[in-house]
Amino acid sequence: MAEHRPCTARNETPLQRADRNFVELLQELRVTQTGVQILFAFLLSLAFTSRFGDLDTVQRVTYVITLLLAVLAAALFTAPAALHRSLFQQGAKPRIVQVSSRLATTGLSVLVFAFSGSVLLVVDVTTGRPGGIAAGAATFLVCVGLWGVLPRLVRRAGLHGERDGAEGATEEEPEGAEIRIPAPLRRTVRQPSGLRGAAAHREASARHR
Helix, strand or coil: CHHHCCCCCCCCCHHHHHHHHHHHHHHHHHHHHHHHHHHHHHHHHHCCCHHHHHCCHHHHHHHHHHHHHHHHHHHHHHHHHHHHHHCCCCCCHHHHHHHHHHHHHHHHHHHHHHHHHHHHHHHHHHCCHHHHHHHHHHHHHHHHHHHHHHHHHHHHHHHHHHHHHHHHHHHCCCCCCCCCCCHHHCCCCCCCHHHHHHHHHHHHHHHHC
């Protein structure tokens, strides 16, 4: 019964949340798979060009490593679909989402090196070894910054914003709250004229009774 009770701010059950997370993960994988497919097709076609025979040993090693990394990234990105198909209708959706998220994260890490290796290879062939190393290193830093550092900065900014909002809410007085006056100071604080008049009227009516 607990699996069917709302448990999140979206008023979702655990199964509904797992379904939504898996759909969002598949949308992200569609974006990354497009880049991997383009890179993989480029690397495969490169081996059949006439200039491939002119590559030196370092360039050939770079090509083979980059090709294998692209294959590994493609396998990691397609693994969630195979995992879901193998465990279909077996009540394992939350576990599938958790494992698929780790596979996608690992695939992104591998894809960083595949992108860097491909840029290193192309620039090395066209301009020279120093330019290739510089371009590969720049590609690596850009991918790490956008895919790794930026999400952490956004998350940290969100946590600081929530903390500041919580502190501001505790410091504000609730609207309509009664101001309590300490007992020793109650006699020294003068009441408004309207309240004094009402109190005097009540005392006079009490005496007449």
